[in-house]
Amino acid sequence: MVLKYKATRITSLGSLKPGDHIRVCRMVYNHHMMVIKVINNGLLLRVIHYTESEYRQASVGAATSAALPSSFSLSNGTDIAKVKEENIFVDPQEDRVELLEYDDPEVAIHRGQNAIRRARSRIGENKFDFVLTNCESLINWAITGREETGQGQVAIVAGAAAAAAAAAAVGVVGLVAVATIGIPGLVLSGLTFAVGVGYNMKKKKDDDENNKKN
Known part of the structure; x- marks a missing residue:
């Protein structure tokens, strides 16, 4: 229980x-x-x-x-x-x-x-x-x-969502820089997840731009 x-x-x-x-x-x-x-x-x-x-x-x-x-x-x-x-x-x-x-x-x-x-x-x-x-x-x-x-499991889900949104908004490099100087815990708790999501988003964007050029 x-x-x-x-x-x-x-x-x-x-x-x-x-x-x-x-x-x-x-x-x-x-x-x-x-x-x-x-x-x-x-x-x-x-x-x-x-x-x-x-x-x-x-x-x-x-x-x-x-x-x-x-x-x-x-x-x-x-x-x-x-x-x-x-x-x-x-x-x-x-x-x-x-x-x-x-x-x-x-x-x-x-x-x-x-x-x-x-x-x-x-x-x-x-x-x-x-x-x-x-x-x-x-x-x-x-x-x-x-x-x-119970707070770790709850917050890590919320943090992952918040961090993913932050990654989309500022990019992986920006998110890592913000984490270095300190941000609210919810974003930090999802940082690892967000970096992965943000990296994939950035890679897809770069690939799309390269395809257009080619």
Whole structure:
């Protein structure tokens, strides 16, 4: 059975408890985290999550790194994203923050400090994989023992379609250049597919032009 959530919007960080599974919802992605504690009177959260590594921040720049959350990074076990415990600023008045509870509460076999210990056991891990091992699957594993994620499969289909459209509009060279400086995760997730589609489209166009000349 696939894990399903009941999502409750959080308007005050003070209502969160250690071991809670939360996500911050953006326009094109959701970022999942485990709450360790609320600090600074609810202005900061200490969390464990799969996030951009120092290597990625140094290689592409802080602004670009922020635009490419771990949920939509492309990695194959490289040091692009890693599991970290850190303090982060979250404003529930500006960001949509949701507490996630499971439709079947019996699947949450690890709770509170036990779930936190499990998540901490993977700190430093850099085996991020967009489809199978991402920020969502990490927290699900810590709480349920099941490393499941649904957002990778959904987004990779949407991303492929978005990236194919981008490839048609700007061409393969342009798309690769945009990807280098950072674009929304949906397009990145379909980059490989789009490059193939864009290449074939460009080749067909060139062949048609050559045929007309001949």
